Amino acid sequence: MSRDSFGSRFGALVAMAGSAVGLGNLWRFPYLVGENGGAAFIIVYVAMVFLICLPIFISEFVLGRRSQKNAYAAFRDLSGGSAWKWVGLLTVIVPLIVLSYYSVIGGWSIEYLLKSATFSFTGGAQQSAMSTMFTDFVTSTWGPLACHTFFLLATTLIVVVGIKDGIEKFSKVMMPLLFFMVMAIAFYSLTLPGADKGLDYLFNPDFSKIDGKSISSALGQAFFSLSLGFGTILTYASYVDKKEDILYQSSATAASDLMFALIAGVAIMPAVFAFGLDPQSGPGLVFETLPFVFSQMPAGGVIAILFFVSLLVAALTSSISMMEVAVAYLVEEKNFSRKAACVTLFAICWAVGALCALSFGPLADIKITGRSIFDLFDHLSSNILMTLGSLLTVLFVGWRLKKTDIYDEFTNGGTLSRNAKLFGLLWFLIRYVCPIAIISIFLSGLI
Numbered sequence: 001m002s003r004d005s006f007g008s009r010f011g012a013l014v015a016m017a018g019s020a021v022g023l024g025n026l027w028r029f030p031y032l033v034g035e036n037g038g039a040a041f042i043i044v045y046v047a048m049v050f051l052i053c054l055p056i057f058i059s060e061f062v063l064g065r066r067s068q069k070n071a072y073a074a075f076r077d078l079s080g081g082s083a084w085k086w087v088g089l090l091t092v093i094v095p096l097i098v099l100s101y102y103s104v105i106g107g108w109s110i111e112y113l114l115k116s117a118t119f120s121f122t123g124g125a126q127q128s129a130m131s132t133m134f135t136d137f138v139t140s141t142w143g144p145l146a147c148h149t150f151f152l153l154a155t156t157l158i159v160v161v162g163i164k165d166g167i168e169k170f171s172k173v174m175m176p177l178l179f180f181m182v183m184a185i186a187f188y189s190l191t192l193p194g195a196d197k198g199l200d201y202l203f204n205p206d207f208s209k210i211d212g213k214s215i216s217s218a219l220g221q222a223f224f225s226l227s228l229g230f231g232t233i234l235t236y237a238s239y240v241d242k243k244e245d246i247l248y249q250s251s252a253t254a255a256s257d258l259m260f261a262l263i264a265g266v267a268i269m270p271a272v273f274a275f276g277l278d279p280q281s282g283p284g285l286v287f288e289t290l291p292f293v294f295s296q297m298p299a300g301g302v303i304a305i306l307f308f309v310s311l312l313v314a315a316l317t318s319s320i321s322m323m324e325v326a327v328a329y330l331v332e333e334k335n336f337s338r339k340a341a342c343v344t345l346f347a348i349c350w351a352v353g354a355l356c357a358l359s360f361g362p363l364a365d366i367k368i369t370g371r372s373i374f375d376l377f378d379h380l381s382s383n384i385l386m387t388l389g390s391l392l393t394v395l396f397v398g399w400r401l402k403k404t405d406i407y408d409e410f411t412n413g414g415t416l417s418r419n420a421k422l423f424g425l426l427w428f429l430i431r432y433v434c435p436i437a438i439i440s441i442f443l444s445g446l447i
Contacts, residue, residue, distance in 0.1 A: 003068065003332075004163040005239040011168040012240045013252055014175040015321070019232045020257040021178070022318030023105055024225035026311050027286050029261040030268045032221050034279035037209025038201040042265070044210060045218040049258055052437050053222045055429040056390050057233055058250045059397040062409045064237025065246065070328035071231035074238065079400060087392045091231030092329045094385045095322035096345065098230060100352035101377040102322065103155065106315035107147030107357065108287060111137060113312055116304035121294040130292040134284065139361035148357045151312075152350055155319040159327055160342040163239050167320050174313045181310040182260065186267040188303060189274075198270030201279060202262075212441075216383075219441045224382050225257055227318065229389030231325040238328070246410055247419050260314075267307075271297070286311070323349075352377075391438045398431035 006012040033041050067074035075088030115121065120133075137143050158166050189195060223229055240249070268286075271293045272279050279285075290307065294300035323345055330341035355363065359373035368376050397406060410426065411419045 003239070005241070006168050006236075007164045008168075009241075009244055009249075011164070011172055012236070012244065013249060014171040015167055016233065016236050016249065016253045017256040018171040018175050018317030019227045019236060019321035020225060020253055020318075021175070021260045022225070022227075022314045023102065023109075023311070024221065024318070025257065025260045026182070026264045026314050027105065028224065029221060030265055031285040032217055033202070033265055033269070034272075034285065036214040036217055037206055038279070039203050039205035040207045040209050041214055041218060042202065042262070043205055044215055045222060045261075046258065048215075048219050048222045049226070049254055051429070052219065052434050053226050053228060054250060054254050055426060055434050056228050056394055057226055057254060058246060058410070058426065059393050059430055060228065060231075060233040061237040061240075061246050061250055062397060062406055063393070064234040065240050065242065065244075066405065066409045068238050070238065070332045071234050071325055072329050072333060074234060075396065079396070084396055084400060087389070087396065088231075090385070090392070091229070091234065091389055092326055094230035094381060094389060095232060095325045096349060097352075097377060097385065098381045099152075099155075099319055099322040100349045101356040101374055101381075102315070102319060103152045103349060103353045104144065104148050104357045104374065106151035106155075106312070106319060107144060107149075108138070109308055109311040109315055110147045110150055111143060112287060112291070113305070113308040115291075116294070116301065116308050119301040121291045121304045122301045126292075130295070131284070131288045133291070134287045139364070141358065141362055144357040144360070145354055148353050149350060151315070151319070152346060152353065154316060155323055156342050156346045158316070158320050159323045160339055162338065163324075167324065170320070171317060174317060178310055178313045178317070179260070181306050181313075182263050182267055185303060185307055185310070186263050188299075189267050189271045192271055192274035192297065194274040194276075195270035198273035198279075199266070201273065202265050202269050216441050219438070220382050220387070223386045223390055225261065226254060227321060229386035229391075229393065230322075230381075231389075232321040234393075235325045235328050236321060243412065245412070245416060245419070247416070247422065387438060387442050391435060391442075394430050394434045394438070398427075398435070403427065 006015060063074045063078065067077055069077060071091040072085065072088035076085035079085060158170050160166065227233055268290065269279060272289060275293050275296055277289055277293070291304065294304040294307070297303065323342070326345050327338060327341045330336040330344065331338055336344070356374040356377055359366065363373060366373060371379060406427070407423055408414070410423055414420060
């Protein structure tokens with residue numbers, strides 16, 4: 001049976017960009033900027049993306065396209081069946097862990113889209129009322145479970161259709177739509193009185209704010225946002241035609257992800273400063289602070305709808321890539337039909353995600369290593385497993401694979417002269433800089 005694949009260069013690009021552009025850009029990036037000093041954090045983040053994360057991205061791309069297999073089989077076959085295959089299995093399991101709690105946040109975006117559609121964020125509401133609204137929702141039982149279910153179901157229905165007819169078609173429509181919606185919000189945000197303070201916060205760096213923790217946060221955010229270390233890029237790359245330029249596809253995806261993150265910052269921070277609010281409001285920035293901002297601004301009800309549609313679309317473009325990693329594994333290694341694989345994964349992720357969804361309410365008293373179930377999954381995946389997956393990937397590519405094989409894949413058999421000229425730099429970054437940087441920054445984040 002022939003494998004499904006992307007039907008065009010644009011389709012592959014927007015699907016990969018969709019995997020990268022998600023809640024990491026619209027939910028996580030703005031509040032991390034607020035917590036870590038603004039512009040200086042952004043500069044560190046940009047450096048992390050291009051010096052460390054882009055080579056890792058290319059490494060995953062090489063593994064996927066070289067093998068034309070699922071994540072597990074890629075490591076197994078390219079290592080000659082050695083113990084490296086267990087790294088492949090890790091990259092199948094991690095996205096399921098992420099998807100389980102990610103779908104909870106995706107469910108919150110559904111709830112808030114419904115609230116915005118009924119104009120709940122209008123009429124000059126008090127900020128405390130917005131905080132109470134969010135707390136009441138996440139600590140309840142049935143609301144979070146229902147939204148988690150609907151989000152995961154939407155993800156499953158897209159993935160079950162396939163690569164070309166499901167993931168690619170969805171990405172082709174939704175990624176350009178997402179870009180224009182976020183741009184519209186950013187332009188509107190810049191028209192608000194006092195918006196210049198938000199821009200100053202975003203683009204006037206104070207490097208005294210940078211320490212080991214903020215650097216570790218920047219690297220963790222880059223991994224999370226670019227979907228590194230858990231098989232999504234590797235899996236998508238296995239569906240990419242051999243004639244495509246790996247450097248172009250990888251760089252365009254990284255640039256798109258970075259652009260979306262910065263646009264999200266411009267859309268959110270000027271509005272936060274325009275109403276004199278605290279940019280360091282953490283994870284509640286999107287679901288507590290912004291609804292208050294929408295309730296205060298002219299045409300805020302319409303902007304709220306636009307924002308939460310954007311948040312939902314961004315979440316879905318990433319969640320489908322997470323599910324596809326395990327779907328490819330079950331279909332190719334365990335002989336599942338695509339439908340059976342999707343149903344099985346829906347059930348697993350729903351059950352684990354339900355625990356995460358209830359960890360703010362009925363299961364709030366359950367703590368593991370001092371963390372709630374949701375926080376444990378977030379910390380374990382973002383700060384440990386994804387970093388470990390990325391480290392093992394660059395070690396595998398840099399020290400296990402043949403250099404000539406990597407060169408052949410990266411240069412399309414030596415036909416791409418630009419890539420051939422840059423290969424020496426890429427090889428040095430993958431083999432030495434990336435492993436050392438990942439280990440040192442990971443350790444600094446633990447101190």
